[in-house]
Amino acid sequence: MTTAPPAAGTGPVDQPIDRALKRERFGWYSYDWAMSVFNTSVTTVFLAPYLTSIAESAADAEGRIFPLGIGISAGAFFGYVVSASVILQVLVLPLTGAVADRTGHKRQLLAGFATLGSLCTMALFFVADERYMLGAGLYIVANLCFGAATVVYYSWLPDLAGPDERDAVSSRGWAFGYLGGAVLLAASLALFTMHDSLGVSEGDAVRICLASAGIWWAGFTVVSVTLLRNRAPRHVVPAGRSAGALSGGFRQLGATLKDLRRYPLTLWFLGAYLLFNDGVQTIIAVSAQYGGEELELSQTTLVSAILLVQVVAFFGALALGRIAARIGAKRTVLGALVVWTGVLVAAYFLQAGAAVQFYCLAVVIGFVMGGTQALSRSLFSQLIPPGKEAEYFGFYEISDRGTSWLGPFLFALTYDLSGSYRNAIFSLVFFFVAGGFLLAKLNMRQAIVEAGNTPPERV
Secondary structure, X not given: OOOOOOOOOOOOOHHHHHHHHHXXXXXXXXXXXXXXXXXXXXXXXXXXXXXXHHHHHOOOOOOEEOHHHXXXXXXXXXXXXXXXXXXXXXXXXXXXXXXXXXXXXXXXXXXXXXXXXXXXXHHHHHOOOXXXXXXXXXXXXXXXHHHHHHHHHHOOHHHHOOOOOHHHHHHHHHHHHHXXXXXXXXXXXXXXXXXXXXXXXHHHHHHHHHHHHHHHHHHHHHHHHHHOOOOOOOOOOHHHOOOOHHHHHHHXXXXXXXXXXXXXXXXXXXXXXXXXXXXXXXXXXXXXXXXXXXXXXXXXXXXXXXXXXXXHHHHHHHHHHHHHHHHOHHHHHHHHHHHHHHHHHHHHOOOOOXXXXXXXXXXXXXXXXXXXXXXXXXXXXXXXXXXXHHHHHHHHHHHHHOOOOXXXXXXXXXXXXXXXXXXXXXXXXXXXXXXXXXXXXXXXXXXXXXXXXXXXXXX
């Protein structure tokens, strides 16, 4: 574990090192607090319906628009926008990780990506009338920067926590993020629901909410960049030492792709994570659709359930982090996957119009969601060869974002074939069963040793 250097002078050095490490960890937690509002307020709640309404206002009599000369349904526009941003992330994120590891300039990269992403988010305020292409372009750039900054942010975890501390530190980061997302979302929902009494139109209220997410993201990133520090690069490929940042990054990425074959158990974990995380992401993405279309719940119920998930996830991330300290992160994640499977079974039997049942399920989802993601991150950090943290987290983020079409595809296909949203939601059980089976078969201790790391006391 890398810590800050001791202060010059005489006397005990443990206390200054502890203080420096605590400050840097606080800076790391602060970035989760800063960035999570983009996922919560922008992607999950406000942008999809707003941008769809903008596209529909620009549509012809048949409800079609023609971005880049291609005719599509206005209702499908946001889905295509998200897909385009994900494809770009698949291409960019591994290269971002390679450049970060090769140069060691992680603070500068985090600041740059967060600044550009937050500025594009603020600029969503100007998306009005029929300017749906402006909204699409701003979101694509913002989401691309969000993913790239996340890769750099994740790569600090091995520097800030030893093997036995990593689960707890990762869990605290996720908890900070969910709490930050909940605070801004609550304020945004208050503005949105009271916009008439405040003399603000509904469209203007949404645009203010979108811009406020960018301001929040930028403002709290300053805290993170101030407190985090760079480390000297390690294990730079010889061919890339004299090259520029970008060309050297490509060479570093090529070397890492070849190097991945030496760590089959790390790839095994990525395969397991690909499956069960795709299930998690799909439930998050389709829960509002399922609640609205199948359960006939109001928009107020659906949005308030999202806020409830955020609040409970704060406590859930911390609680599962403590459980992992007792029984190990792998067992805790496997237990969470069993709960996720139970969530889908319960969702299948929910009664239409039963808002209380939906809220109860939201509480369970919130409790396991934060811990599943936080502990998966800390488990993967143990499987990364030292000095290649950002590069490997680039591939981890691809598993998070680049494969999230699998679950939505199975959900849509099942609905098409059966005509039932209940069957569609139940079909997602496959991802948790298959992903859990692969994770259960993985020898984590052996995988950690093969990656050149020291296993924690409990894995």
